[in-house]
Amino acid sequence: MNWLFGLFEPGHALGLLAMSPPGWGGALLTGLSHTLEIAIGSYILGTAIGVLGAFGKLYGGPIIKDLLAIYTTAIRAIPELIEILLLYYLVPDIVNRFLLSMGRPRIDLPPILVGTLVLGFVLGAYMTEVLRGAILAVPHGQVEAARAYGMTPLQIARRVTLPQMLAYALPGMANLWLNLTKDTALLAVIGFNELTETALQAGGTTKAFMLFFTAAGILYLIISALSGRLFALAERRARRGQPNIRGGGI
Amino acid sequence: MRALIKPMLLPRRLFLLAVGIAIVAWAILTLDWSWLPTYVANGLLLEGLWTTTYMLVLSWAMGLFLAIWLGLAQAAGPWYVALPAKGFCSMIRGTPLLLQLWFLYYGLGSLFPQFPWIRESWAWAYLREAWPYGLLALTMSFAGYEGEVMRGALLGVPKGQLEAARAYGMPRLTILRRIWLPQAIRRVLPTLGGETVLQLKSTPLIATITVLDLYQVSLQIRQDTFIIYEPLLLLAVLYMFYTGLIVLAFRFIERQVPAKLG
Numbered sequence: 001m002n003w004l005f006g007l008f009e010p011g012h013a014l015g016l017l018a019m020s021p022p023g024w025g026g027a028l029l030t031g032l033s034h035t036l037e038i039a040i041g042s043y044i045l046g047t048a049i050g051v052l053g054a055f056g057k058l059y060g061g062p063i064i065k066d067l068l069a070i071y072t073t074a075i076r077a078i079p080e081l082i083e084i085l086l087l088y089y090l091v092p093d094i095v096n097r098f099l100l101s102m103g104r105p106r107i108d109l110p111p112i113l114v115g116t117l118v119l120g121f122v123l124g125a126y127m128t129e130v131l132r133g134a135i136l137a138v139p140h141g142q143v144e145a146a147r148a149y150g151m152t153p154l155q156i157a158r159r160v161t162l163p164q165m166l167a168y169a170l171p172g173m174a175n176l177w178l179n180l181t182k183d184t185a186l187l188a189v190i191g192f193n194e195l196t197e198t199a200l201q202a203g204g205t206t207k208a209f210m211l212f213f214t215a216a217g218i219l220y221l222i223i224s225a226l227s228g229r230l231f232a233l234a235e236r237r238a239r240r241g242q243p244n245i246r247g248g249g250i
Numbered sequence: 251m252r253a254l255i256k257p258m259l260l261p262r263r264l265f266l267l268a269v270g271i272a273i274v275a276w277a278i279l280t281l282d283w284s285w286l287p288t289y290v291a292n293g294l295l296l297e298g299l300w301t302t303t304y305m306l307v308l309s310w311a312m313g314l315f316l317a318i319w320l321g322l323a324q325a326a327g328p329w330y331v332a333l334p335a336k337g338f339c340s341m342i343r344g345t346p347l348l349l350q351l352w353f354l355y356y357g358l359g360s361l362f363p364q365f366p367w368i369r370e371s372w373a374w375a376y377l378r379e380a381w382p383y384g385l386l387a388l389t390m391s392f393a394g395y396e397g398e399v400m401r402g403a404l405l406g407v408p409k410g411q412l413e414a415a416r417a418y419g420m421p422r423l424t425i426l427r428r429i430w431l432p433q434a435i436r437r438v439l440p441t442l443g444g445e446t447v448l449q450l451k452s453t454p455l456i457a458t459i460t461v462l463d464l465y466q467v468s469l470q471i472r473q474d475t476f477i478i479y480e481p482l483l484l485l486a487v488l489y490m491f492y493t494g495l496i497v498l499a500f501r502f503i504e505r506q507v508p509a510k511l512g
Contacts (some may be wrong), residue, residue, distance in 0.1 A: 063266075066263065080451060185347075213352060222343040
């Protein structure tokens with residue numbers, strides 16, 4: 001193993017990737033952690049919006065349905081890059097105007113917070129559609145049975161609809177997660193130092209663009225491979241009560 | 251047409267419509283649009299629109315062509331063809347397009363000038379520019395995503411049809427042209443519309459390598475005039491209009507093709 005680590009020493013083949021400066025390995029890993037932080041934060045936010053949005057679209061009043069239709073259509077029709085840029089200026093602007101009107105001083109929102117909010121808001125539109133489809137796939141008799149037992153709508157959601165729809169939603173949710181980890185790269189455009197931006201900076205400093213973009217690409221591939229496995233496990237667990245169709249009696 | 255208008259006449263929809271019109275009117279009247287005539291007159295906006303369009307159309311066509319072969323390689327090829335094709339698709343789908351784009355432009359692009367024979371060849375005129383790298387990245391990305399879709403579609407064509415064609419003595423390319431590909435394409439049509447919209451939404455990324463597309467034009471307007479929101483809003487409207495056009499076009503194409511699959 002020693003020869004392997006030796007490659008990463010300064011002055012050797014991959015010395016530019018050494019963990020401490022002048023190597024850029026540590027900086028890349030910091031970028032990776034920023035990418036993951038933003039991705040996880042906005043995934044949680046987007047899923048929360050998606051659950052509310054899906055229930056709103058299915059069971060909400062007519063006005064809520066129309067508003068949600070506008071939200072999901074508009075968000076999905078405009079390029080993410082433009083949405084991110086637009087909201088990146090808009091969100092701090094609105095917050096500061098609100099603060100000024102309350103007589104408080106302006107604040108500088110940290111970019112990581114704004115990035116998370118923006119990506120979460122965008123993801124929410126896609127998540128709404130995925131979860132709406134999954135909720136519709138839950139056999140209606142089950143919801144009726146729950147209602148016949150006298151469960152409140154919240155209880156039905158918690159006990160019947162949400163656990164059951166998870167099996168149908170997880171493939172779509174996995175896709176959205178993979179897209180999200182890649183969409184975090186768009187924050188590079190507004191100068192946020194996540195993985196892609198760090199790789200660009202490292203390449204710009206050392207002129208070894210190929211090396212750093214390849215290294216960053218491998219890190220992205222590792223994320224997607226690992227999370228693919230995790231989602232497969234989660235889906236198997238969510239499906240544990242369902243009959244196995246493959247090799248079934250159909 | 252009546253089916254389109256009638257649901258809009260409900261009271262709450264009329265109210266929403268009124269609110270929408272009010273917002274648009276407010277945007278037109280109070281926001282600063284004084285820059286717009288200048289940039290229409292000097293042709294910059296039109297040039298950006300044109301660049302975005304040809305980038306989309308070219309990368310779509312070349313990407314789809316590549317995707318057919320990638321799908322075929324994975325669906326029917328021997329392992330030494332299938333494995334690289336699968337690897338290519340996973341690599342494209344597993345990394346951000348921005349990273350691929352920068353890899354090609356900064357990485358590959360910085361290698362070429364080291365070789366004198368490249369600089370003296372005819373290709374240098376193109377390799378110096380940014381747009382070939384943008385086009386290449388967009389094409390590869392579309393091929394990677396569509397290749398996976400094509401694989402599923404090709405495998406979805408009933409085997410009996412291919413066997414029947416072989417029994418008629420058709421050569422393999424004829425089977426592909428007459429039986430296999432047309433049915434596979436019909437199967438991907440519903441997803442193809444969505445993927446095309448996604449591809450449109452990826453095109454502004456090429457602005458990061460200095461290609462003068464629609465998005466880059468709006469950035470330039472922002473730099474010149476210090477106006478932040480208005481150019482971005484115009485951009486959002488233009489892209490939404492474009493998306494609508496693509497959706498309508500695919501709805502039209504889908505209606506031309508018989509839906510029954512055997």
